[in-house]
Amino acid sequence: MTGVSARDFTDAEDRDGFFGPGSVTWRIHADPSFSVGGIRALLLQALHPVAMGGVHRFSEGFTSEPWARLTRTAEYVATLTFGTRREALRAVRRVRGMHRGKSDTEPTTGRAYSVDDPDLLLWVHACEVDSLLSVARRSGVPLTDADADAYVAEQAVAAELIGCDPADVPRSEAALAAYFDRVRPELAITGPARDAARFVVVPPMPGWVQLLTPARPAWAGLASLGLATLPRWARSMYGLPALAVTEPATTASLRAFRAATLAIPTRVRDNPTLRAARVRVA
Template structure:
């Protein structure tokens, strides 16, 4: 079977294993909280995205991107990566609190977004109970270098191991700051707009708030300090226990409910190729 059918990673990759886990959405929300702490990256989102005007559409498009890059064919992954690069091209701005200018295509900013994402996916998976050996965690980050290249980050810049990723975040701690835009985003993630009937007649509002609060609690202590809300003693242990409990519940669901459409489409595509070559 060729690279076109298996895509960037393939069914035997650690990426497929991590990204197919039902708690991945917790990692996605954690990544958004973390990404917002970089003033220039946050300014780019605030000034050039539709996140505030169309939050649910933005989240759906982000999930579509991750799903296509993870499970799509090679040409599908490359095509959606090209769409993102075109969307970023020429976008510039000024971070209002410091007056510092930025380019959305700056590899350093793209690297921050990438590293927040992969750190959040990996950390959430492991803390919620997925058994990954240290070498498998390193393999996941090495695989994800391909995803970073897809949006324009030079390979040499991308951490490809747990130790390298930890070193990166240690270097970035003096950079992070909770700007007004970051605080608005955090509030938005915790309490997004919902149609009135949904708020009044369904448990969507408290359920979302609980999941978003859990995602926030899964942040590393230095990131929660960045927001000024570290939580009570034992926050990390409590968040880990809750994430494990949630994963146990989700893993008890039927496979058809746990597997996303991109994963099922990839399985069908690869099975079709195997049938033709059998």
């Protein structure tokens, strides 16, 4: 999959992208729950010392421009999901080029790593897939167990494009859960993880934005949901309550958020890449 090029597919395949409007990927990534799932993914990704060390060491704008970084990440996922295959491949090449040649040693583990090590890319991928799927189901997106397995399998395409080893990529919900069970002993809260969580939950905003817009309370609500939807073991690592009694309230809040957002007209709610894709495949 990593060697795929525009010569490998037809114009019709290019138009539909790597997933297509009938995919479970489109259903989940076009849903309002995507925003909460994305925050959950970032918080989960931060718990891998080596992966987070690479972000802290090499990610431009990690501390100075967190909004720009979040926007770039969201645009990459949107292009990979809803763009044409040619657009998706350009986005993949750009990201892989940014990763190339960046190496360091993570101080808490002593591991020498490259940012594009397949196991680190797989961790980022698995956190994203698990988070988007989990939050979508809890938010009320109608997904069967078969749909969940299909989504994990579809997303293997994204993992292989970015450089994961195809043999290691989970292709079912059960395989994804087994992956997290294997990796959990490697996870830890480090200084960069705490910094990342702080920037995700309470990102810096210009004073005029905080005073004249609802951005701060709106983001606080989304970030709180992202934290609350983490697995119990991850919440415990962050020092947050991991009690089962909090789960029903979180699910109710997710469903209320989704219902309120779905009431917004699609021309306002949908991102430009999704709107363009709907026109293109109509």
